[in-house]
Amino acid sequence: MTEGPQDALYREVVLDHHRHPRGARPLERFDVQASGKNPSCGDEVTLQVAFDGDRIAAVGVLSQGCAISTSSGSMMAELVVGRTVEEAAQVAERFKKVMHGDDVPAEVDLGDLEALTGVRKFPVRVKCALLPWITLLDAILARRQGRAASDRVMDVTFEERS
Amino acid sequence: MRQSGRSTDVDSLATGLARDRFPLLARTIGDRPLHYLDTAATSQKPEAVLAALAHFYRHQNANVHRGLNTLAEEATEAYERCRRRVAGWVGAPDAAGVVITRGATSSLNLLAHGLEHLLLPGDEILLTEMEHHANLVPWQMLARRRGLQLRFIPVRDDGELDLDRLPELLGERTRVVSLVHASNVLGTVNPVAEVADRSRQRGILTVVDAAQSAGHLPLDFAAVGADFLVFSAHKAYGPMGLGFLVARPEALERLEPLEGGGEMIEWVDLESSTWAEVPRRFEAGTPNVAAAAAFPAAIDLIEELGAPAIRRHEAAVTAYALDCLQDLGGLTIYGPADSERRGGLVSFWDPLVHPHDLSTILDRHGVVVRAGHHCAQPLHRRLGVPATTRASFGLYTRRDDIDALIEGIRDARKVFAR
Numbered sequence: 241m242t243e244g245p246q247d248a249l250y251r252e253v254v255l256d257h258h259r260h261p262r263g264a265r266p267l268e269r270f271d272v273q274a275s276g277k278n279p280s281c282g283d284e285v286t287l288q289v290a291f292d293g294d295r296i297a298a299v300g301v302l303s304q305g306c307a308i309s310t311s312s313g314s315m316m317a318e319l320v321v322g323r324t325v326e327e328a329a330q331v332a333e334r335f336k337k338v339m340h341g342d343d344v345p346a347e348v349d350l351g352d353l354e355a356l357t358g359v360r361k362f363p364v365r366v367k368c369a370l371l372p373w374i375t376l377l378d379a380i381l382a383r384r385q386g387r388a389a390s391d392r393v394m395d396v397t398f399e400e401r402s
Numbered sequence: 403m404r405q406s407g408r409s410t411d412v413d414s415l416a417t418g419l420a421r422d423r424f425p426l427l428a429r430t431i432g433d434r435p436l437h438y439l440d441t442a443a444t445s446q447k448p449e450a451v452l453a454a455l456a457h458f459y460r461h462q463n464a465n466v467h468r469g470l471n472t473l474a475e476e477a478t479e480a481y482e483r484c485r486r487r488v489a490g491w492v493g494a495p496d497a498a499g500v501v502i503t504r505g506a507t508s509s510l511n512l513l514a515h516g517l518e519h520l521l522l523p524g525d526e527i528l529l530t531e532m533e534h535h536a537n538l539v540p541w542q543m544l545a546r547r548r549g550l551q552l553r554f555i556p557v558r559d560d561g562e563l564d565l566d567r568l569p570e571l572l573g574e575r576t577r578v579v580s581l582v583h584a585s586n587v588l589g590t591v592n593p594v595a596e597v598a599d600r601s602r603q604r605g606i607l608t609v610v611d612a613a614q615s616a617g618h619l620p621l622d623f624a625a626v627g628a629d630f631l632v633f634s635a636h637k638a639y640g641p642m643g644l645g646f647l648v649a650r651p652e653a654l655e656r657l658e659p660l661e662g663g664g665e666m667i668e669w670v671d672l673e674s675s676t677w678a679e680v681p682r683r684f685e686a687g688t689p690n691v692a693a694a695a696a697f698p699a700a701i702d703l704i705e706e707l708g709a710p711a712i713r714r715h716e717a718a719v720t721a722y723a724l725d726c727l728q729d730l731g732g733l734t735i736y737g738p739a740d741s742e743r744r745g746g747l748v749s750f751w752d753p754l755v756h757p758h759d760l761s762t763i764l765d766r767h768g769v770v771v772r773a774g775h776h777c778a779q780p781l782h783r784r785l786g787v788p789a790t791t792r793a794s795f796g797l798y799t800r801r802d803d804i805d806a807l808i809e810g811i812r813d814a815r816k817v818f819a820r
Contacts, residue, residue: 249762250817258818281758281774282788304788306756307818368758 248358249365250307257352258307263317267300272382274390276375278367283309285372289379294324306368308359313372315352320376329380332373339366412718418800419707419715423448427798434768437803442586442614442747442794443772444636448703454696455641466691467665467682480695485681487698488646491705492631493622498651501681502689505645506613507536509632510580512647512684513609514540516657521577523549528571528579528606530555530563531784534586535777537611541580555581557784561588561737561744568597572604580609583626584619587778587790588737589720589744591619598627607653613637614745617700618716618796620709629653639700639796641693647684654680661686704797712797716746719795723748723804730811736785747794749776755814757791763817767810769803 270288277284283305290298299321301313320328335353338344341360350357359369378390421427424446429436438446458480464473466481481502489497503509527541531554545552553571556564563581572579579601584591598608608628615621617638623631630653635644647654659666659677663686668676677683704712721741727733727750734751738744752760757773764771772792775782782788793807 250759255817279775279779282782283758284788306758308759362762365758365762 248361251355251358253352253355254307254311257311257314261301261303261310261314261317263299263301263314263321264303264310265300266302267298270298270300272379272388272390274375274379274382274392276371276378276392278305278309278371281306281368283368283371285309285313285375287313287372287375287379289376289383291325291383294326296320296323296325296328301372303372305371306365308356308365308368309371312353312356312369315356316372316376319351319353325380325383329377332377335373336370339370412714414711414715415718415722415801419712419797420448420703421798421800423450423703424798425449425452431765431768431770434766434806437767437769437806439793439795439799439803439807440770440772441796441799442637442776442792444642445617445639445796446798447641448639448700450699450703451640451696454699455692458692458695462695463692465688477691477695481689481691484694484697487701488648491701492616492648493624494648495624496651498679498681499649499654501647501649501654501684502694503632503645503647503684504643504690505634505636506611506632507540507634507645509645509647510536510609510611511540512660513580513630513632513657514544515660516684517578517607518544518548519658520656521548521550524551524575525577526551526553526573526575528553528555528576530581530592531557532563532585532588532590532778532781533580533582534611534613535779536613537580537582537609538780541578551575557588557781560739561585561590563590563592565593565596568600572601572606576601576604576606578607578609580611582611582614583621584612584614584745585737585778585781586614586747587749587776587781587792589747589749590737591615591743591745595625595627598629602627614747617704617712618746619713623648635693635697635700639703640697641690643690644693644697647681651680654684657684659683659686663687707797715797716795716799717741719799719801719804720744720746720748722801723793723795723807726804726808730808734787736790746796746799747792749790749792751787751790752811752815755811755818757789759818760791760811760814763814764807764810767806767813769806769810771807 267288270290272289275286286302288300299317301317303310303313334344356369359365378392382390426446462476464477466478485500486497489500494500558564583594594610601608609630610626610628612631612633616633631648636642666678666683666686668678736749761771761773774789
């Protein structure tokens, strides 16, 4: 089998996160629960986020979906725990920009998320990679507004580009 | 390759029918030959249809029913010939009962709007749990406008409609029954004639969505016995942007037009207008004349091969695919187990590989399938699965297409093995 562009999609680090997803267990105690759903493919993610003051203390990532969305959620669990809400939101915004093909300064470290940038070659799959992150931004917004829950159905085509 | 047995012993299984007349099937995906298994989304087009499309635009392009000149006359004749050809093909009693639309979805919207004035708040429309969104959403919109109740024939675990429930579901207030002939997810071929017959006894109008059966199963308007039959050309080897609503002309007379505009009128004053005769009353604006001019070439092919032979072939491909998928093990396969009870498609769920990932890996093998909910979200909720992978077949599908699918699933399982 010759190597096709799909190999840029399913890189080993992506598959590893898919096979052994980090943070994939419900939390006993959390402050906000946010759900995101992608109606076009049936991907669903529920995030449980526990805060310690301004920091994210723990994240439970309960995913049901394709390898791209589960590995993206797993990478998120690794990246955001221990960070401030502000820092986590920055990572989410940068990842969104990268996935939409915008230029991002080279010094921005996306960690394992770099491995997901191959998804850009498959425009219909970009929303799979973004689902956990957009849901995280929902959770952060809910926290700031003093709500304990958030539920969103992602727009099929125009998931927020802001 | 699997050794074939029982119903898969059909000569055409190895070669497909008339495959060499479909030029697109000769292309490659990367360095792999194309294995097109998404005919339920849209069929590929034979050379004769492509040539007819080009011929229309090269030699006859003009609007219909308008100009008093040679070009307009030829275009009008090509357009009206399509109407007559479709009427003859599906056994419509009169070409005047064939409305040319943009597709099955347009036909269903036309019906849901056209019947509105006959319905009162509290009236009921009976659908099924296996409907495509096209035969669900227009009725939901109508129900909301008019204060109607929607009711649904349940789907049994074996993928068949639970018709034991029909006597209680066909109530005093039921006015319309609309159901799919062949499910685009389960493949189930529904006993539409029986449902239409039982509805007619109660004076209930019946609509049959033949989007998946036209061109694939023998289809006869009189035998179905429904008041209205809808389908698209593009799933029956014809061009996109063309579909039909077939009825007796008297039944069309009862419908209010959905779209107003040119061509659908008889006399127009500034304040009011009168409508043209049926079926032109429902054909406002410039239709897709080129598609109409080309579709008869697809019907020619279907009739040349013969509907029973096409059906036999697609059933053999389906039986072979069911056998191969079952041999893989671990898959949940939806719909009737018997290939004689289903149209030419198989939907399945592989717990090892999500449908979207599978679809991407299959693409590397040149295998084109559909992954998702196939415009049937309520049915997927009924099945308890977020998405499925669907392989669907046409007259040109052959054994090596299925073999490539199986090889691709094996490869995907290797990639995603936990």
